[in-house]
Every structure is written in structure tokens, then in C-alpha cells.
Amino acid sequence: xxxxxPNAVKKFSYRQDYTELVEAADVNVSYDxxxxxxxxxxxxxxxxTIDGTLYTWSNVGARISAVRKGxxxxxxxxxxxxxxxxxxxxxxxxxxxxxxxxxxxxGGGPTLVCPRSGVxxxxxxxxxxxxxxxxxxxxxxxxRSGALGIKALSAxxxxxxxxxxxxxxxGWQRSNHxxxxxxxxxxxxxxxxxxxxxxxxxxxxxxxxxxxVTYHRxxxxxxxx
Numbered sequence: 001x002x003x004x005x006p007n008a009v010k011k012f013s014y015r016q017d018y019t020e021l022v023e024a025a026d027v028n029v030s031y032d033x034x035x036x037x038x039x040x041x042x043x044x045x046x047x048x049t050i051d052g053t054l055y056t057w058s059n060v061g062a063r064i065s066a067v068r069k070g071x072x073x074x075x076x077x078x079x080x081x082x083x084x085x086x087x088x089x090x091x092x093x094x095x096x097x098x099x100x101x102x103x104x105x106x107g108g109g110p111t112l113v114c115p116r117s118g119v120x121x122x123x124x125x126x127x128x129x130x131x132x133x134x135x136x137x138x139x140x141x142x143x144r145s146g147a148l149g150i151k152a153l154s155a156x157x158x159x160x161x162x163x164x165x166x167x168x169x170x171g172w173q174r175s176n177h178x179x180x181x182x183x184x185x186x187x188x189x190x191x192x193x194x195x196x197x198x199x200x201x202x203x204x205x206x207x208x209x210x211x212x213v214t215y216h217r218x219x220x221x222x223x224x225x
Contacts, residue, residue: 002032003035004033006037006040010033012029041060046060046063050116051188073215074115074214074215075100075214076098076101076102076103076105076212077210077211077212078097078098078106079210080094080208080209081096081097082129082207082208084205085196085206087201087204088197091195093110093193093195094110095108095109103115110155110193110194111192112211113189114187114189114191114192115188116218117188118218120184120185120186120215121181121182121212122152122192123210123211123212123214124151124162124181124210125209126179126207126208126209126210127177127207128178129208146198146201147165148166148176148205149163149165149178149197149198150163150194152193153193155191163180166178
């Protein structure tokens, strides 16, 4: 016989002891449905191989919950607080702390390393502080037409994943914020760094910066569209 599951739920008729004969067909129908369930769930349904490593959950429900929560998806958020950005610098920011780093992308220093090939979003942000900027009466020391910028790129590369550039407006007094974001394929072992640059104040400008890298999905394949 052909199993009903998974296209429908099989309804079984209960048998009574001593009053009904249990035929082979009764048992065979059960076998068919059990086999259909096994084929649908597959082998070791509470396990998954991620980037060549086998992970096992306590049951199928726990695995489904983990997928829903995205607990296997790499994510990192790093910070650099109160950094002095020198004039015309091109030195990558040295990160000083992290909020989360689920898969060890940050090992210290300026570089984040891809733990798994896939599609990622790169978010970069900077807050340029006003604390050490000259007053309007000292504007000759402060180039109002000078640029402020941030960019994310691989170490040693000349082309960026993403960047943002702007100019200090006249009468700027408090702080200035810049951010940029891009979603791109990123391969395991590749790295990314953030550079903040300015040619506005020769003595340097204080800034606080952040970078987040978020994994979305594995690379598309024939059976994984």
C-alpha cells in the first residue's frame, strides 16, 4: 500500500482484543506510515552539518528552534572608543572592545575574519567628537572644506566594500555622524578592516567607531537556492 503521510494524516481504526482478527494488512499499513515518517524526517533529524562540522541538538524541536533563533549564524560587533584620528591617516582602526562575537571573527587588532562563506551585511559607523575642535574664531586651524570619511575593505586592498565621505558644515559645533552599509558575498578566511580618515584638523580629531558583520545565508548552490 501507499502511505498517506506526509500528504495527510493517516487515521487508524483501533482493534479489540479477543473479538477482532488483526490481519497482516493492519500491521503493514502501520509499517508504511512509519516508513513515510522516517523518510520525511530523514536520518539524524536532530543534527546538522555546518561548514564541515556536525552539530547535534537534543531533539528535532530544539534544532528547529535553533534555526528560528539564528543561533548558528555568525555575528560580530566591535568598538573603538575615543580614538584620535590623525590628519590624512590611512591606518585601520584598532578595535578596543566587542559587544558580541559568536564565531570568533575578532582576535584583537583591526581585522575581522570570515568564519564561514556566505552572504553578509557590513555596517560601519563613526561619531566625530566636538571636544577638541577649535572655536569659530580659530577657523584658520580648522579646514571647513576638509573631508571626513569611513570605509570598510580587506587588509591591504585598494578598493572598498563600502565607504562614506562628507565635509564639516559651517557652524558645526556638537558632533558629526557617518554610517555606511552593504550586503555582499564573503568567503571563509577573508578579512575586513575599517579605516577612518580626515584632512580637516592637523592635530587629529577624537572619534568613536563601530563595525558589525552579520551573516544571512550560505552561498547559493543547485540544491540550496
